[in-house]
Amino acid sequence: MIEMLQWTTLIASGAAALSRIPNLVRRKNRSIFYALALLTLAILLSIDGPYLAIDALLGGANVANLLLRFIIFGAIFFLALRIAAGFGDSRGIQLIRGRTGMLALGLISTVLVVCFVLMDTSGSSAGLVHVAAKNQQNALLVEYYGAAGRAYPAYVCLAILPGMLRAIRSPLPALLRMSAALLAVGSIAIPLSLLFPLVPPGLGFLRFIVNYTAILCFVVGLALIWVASGRAGRKHRPLPAERH
Amino acid sequence: MPLPAKAFQRWLHGVAPDASVADVARASGVKRTTLAQQLVRGKVAEATVVGISRAFNINPVAALGSFEPYRDLGKPPIPPTLQELVSQIATADLLHAIISRTEPDAGTGKGTGPPGLSAPPHATSVKNWVDAIDDGELRHRVSTATGVAPQNYSAQLTANRLAPELAVATSRAAGVGLASGLVAAGLVTEAEAGWPPGARQAALDSMTDGELTVLAGERLQALGKTLRRQEHDQRQTETIWENLG
Incomplete structure (x- = not known):
């Protein structure tokens, strides 16, 4: 079940990235392609098999996990900026790109790296499960490290959430409001992941469901915008499209 | 509320006893598939009755009046204000x-x-x-x-x-x-x-110049508001295409 969710998310994200290649060639909103490509890579790294393979190439000391965190930061940074700009949410942009956003990114990144360095990270293990199991200090560090990794995406999502909620109630076309709703669900789910340490071990599968559902919501929400944009393009500019 | 297909069939039988669904569709300009679908679903749109009435030279309002929800349409009309x-x-x-x-x-x-x-x-x-x-x-x-x-x-x-x-x-x-x-x-x-x-x-x-001008002014004001809102929405949509399209 969880495996299926993971691979579905990977395929959806990969397909979304591939579908952006024509626009990449046309130099239109290229950062979306890069963000989706990063996201796809991040999902790949979060799945057991690929993680172990890639981490082995990087020395088997879980550097891949640190890499994964920064890939997620990058992907979510560019994606959220685009989304906020698209929905005309200047406050959201300010919160992400302004001083507060940069401070949050810097601080969280520092905590992340410091925790990683202090840990005994030998022995590849997706999600650092085995690393945490080594001793009590490691377990604590993994906990902080994980929290830091979730904190920045949560901050960014909370920054764009008000804009999404406004868009849902706005008189925009139905398809766009639907995608705003999906993006809003994603932006709520990711901050929820900060509560993961409180989830009882028996319900650990909830973590996966929240994480991957959030990503799926983002990817599908964005894809809906392209569907709507394609339709609108056909409706408003039929001639240029047929000339080619 | 659309009209029940049964009542519609009864009415149609009274109007055009020998006509097939295809005949009725051709005469009234209602698409045959549309009519067939409405009959299958058991709900016939009022517009269908209006179209058929016109084809058979019946007053559509009176025709609607022969259906239960519109019974009082059959009464002599009150002139418009x-x-x-x-x-x-x-x-x-x-x-x-x-x-x-x-x-x-x-x-x-x-x-x-x-x-x-x-x-x-x-x-x-x-x-x-x-x-x-x-x-x-x-x-x-x-x-x-x-x-x-x-x-x-x-x-x-x-x-x-x-x-x-x-x-x-x-x-x-x-x-x-x-x-x-x-x-x-x-x-x-x-x-x-x-x-x-x-x-x-x-x-x-019968309207005085003043009444007419005020009315036209109100209409224009409302129209202007609607147009401005549409333009605003359009701009918003375009911003989305520009940034995320």
Whole structure:
């Protein structure tokens, strides 16, 4: 079940990235392609098999996990900026790109790296499960490290959430409001992941469901915008499209 | 509320006993597949009855009156009020009237006279009609009578749509001619609703310059607001395409 969710998310994200290649060639909103490509890579790294393979190439000391965190930061940074700009949410942009956003990114990144360095990270293990199991200090560090990794995406999502909620109630076309709703669900789910340490071990599968559902919501929400944009393009500019 | 297929079949049998579904569709201009689908679903749209009535030279309002939910449409019509008549004149026609009143020789040139009024419905027919008969509590009464939520009712008015059932319910609640709403909604013509010929033109002529100008001004103001909102929404949508498309 969880495996299926993971691979579905990977395929959806990969397909979304591939579908952006024509626009990449046309130099239109290229950062979306890069963000989706990063996201796809991040999902790949979060799945057991690929993680172990890639981490082995990087020395088997879980550097891949640190890499994964920064890939997620990058992907979510560019994606959220685009989304906020698209929905005309200047406050959201300010919160992400302004001083507060940069401070949050810097601080969280520092905590992340410091925790990683202090840990005994030998022995590849997706999600650092085995690393945490080594001793009590490691377990604590993994906990902080994980929290830091979730904190920045949560901050960014909370920054764009008000804009999404406004868009849902706005008189925009139905398809766009639907995608705003999906993006809003994603932006709520990711901050929820900060509560993961409180989830009882028996319900650990909830973590996966929240994480991957959030990503799926983002990817599908964005894809809906392209569907709507394609339709609108056909409706408003039929001639240029047929000339080619 | 669409009409039950059974009652429709009975009515159709009375109107055109020997006609097949295909014949009826061809004569009335209703698509055959549409008609067949409505029959299968058991719900026939009022517009279908109107189309068929016209094809067989029956008054569509009277035809609708033979169905249970519209029983009172069969009664002798109440003539439209002055406000209703004026509400069904397009804004452009009001402006034409103002221009031809102030500069009788302008525009059309060689004395062809003012152009005739365009037939209802116009772009804001529904809302203008409801505003014309609203005593302030009308929307509330319609909503209680029909169980349609006020915001859904308003949404229809804004979109210049009005379901036939709601149109008749609105007339009932306002105590005006029952078919007027169907005219505003574009389901039937003013003649079919029993409005006297030239009634709108007469209503327009009876307005003073001041009344006419104020009315046209209100229409323009509302139109301007709508257009500005549409332009704003359009800009917003374009920002999304630009950044995320």
